[in-house]
Amino acid sequence: MKVGIVSDSHGNTNALDAMLQHPAAVDVEAWLFAGDIAMDAEYLEMVTDLPVIKVAGNNDWPMSRLEDTVIAQLGGHRILLTHGHLYGVGFSTQNLVLAAAEQAADIAIYGHTHVADVSIGEVTVLNPGSVARPRDASRGSFMVAELVPEQQPVVQLIRI
Template identity: 35%
Template structure:
């Protein structure tokens, strides 16, 4: 059995040059998760990835049709994804984690802060891919996450960066 490979992105804000670079660099992958602030480019994300794509609405997605959150079962894992603004992730992850636990999720994906974050614990993985368009972390490199789930259900992940030329 092969590993399940997931591309996790967020906060592209209608500009997809770095998103397209991430797609080309990481193909093939099994799932694409976009944690919001697409700003009207949902169609490109859904159909450009060549795999099942899940998108949530962010605080700047005023006219999109994406849901505020999604729950997806991947093997033995349940993914809960929300942009995060509705859970005050800029201040604390406590509300988001509590919501995910109530939904029996063990993988949490969020965006909004534009700062990459990845913590894989014994019973839960929490991640924010940062932003491919407006990164805010030190160094300000556009970022995304590659999440992998092996045949035994073990989760691993890596924050990846797109270097400026």
């Protein structure tokens, strides 16, 4: 199963449109939206007509009715999806990894830092960076992951 992973669009639907026009996004079957801004996840649902699993980010409080953390089952994997601010990801992903392990998740996805990250371990940790306001490059980014049961995800970081 091919999933798209995006975070931190901050109201920039033009960045989301550019992401969707990238060839890597063409055959994505579902999107994981790691927060900031919740309305952008609704926009993504509307323009793709695909499932969008989404969480609230720190900039969505107090207006969002979204959960801060969601557990999703996709492609034979158990995924913890969160924005990350409640796990202190600006300093370390250790608390996020522990939370994922407690939930028997083998993948943890977060945003918040606007810096892309791929860390392979017992829990694979993914941050797609920011599609609209990157802090690690001049161009925004998103990820595409190929999920196959009982195999490590094959992850591609894409700059738009």
